[in-house]
Amino acid sequence: MSREAVTFYSEATHVTAFALHGSTAVDKVIAHGLRGLVWPHCPVRYFVDEEEAL
DSSP states (O other): OOHHHHHHHHHOSSOOOEEEEOSSHHHHHHHHHGGGSOOOSSOEEEESSHHHHO
8 A cells, every 4th residue: 555545645634444465575665654643533453355445
């Protein structure tokens, strides 16, 4: 997910939950690297399993 996308969703008022999905350890490192950004005012969580994320 790009920084621009995170910024867009952090300003959105209709987001009730935010799931980051990835299948490798590298994906998880990248997702955690985005933590310095302003996130939406809702729950945000990283998932390995796509079904669980949905």
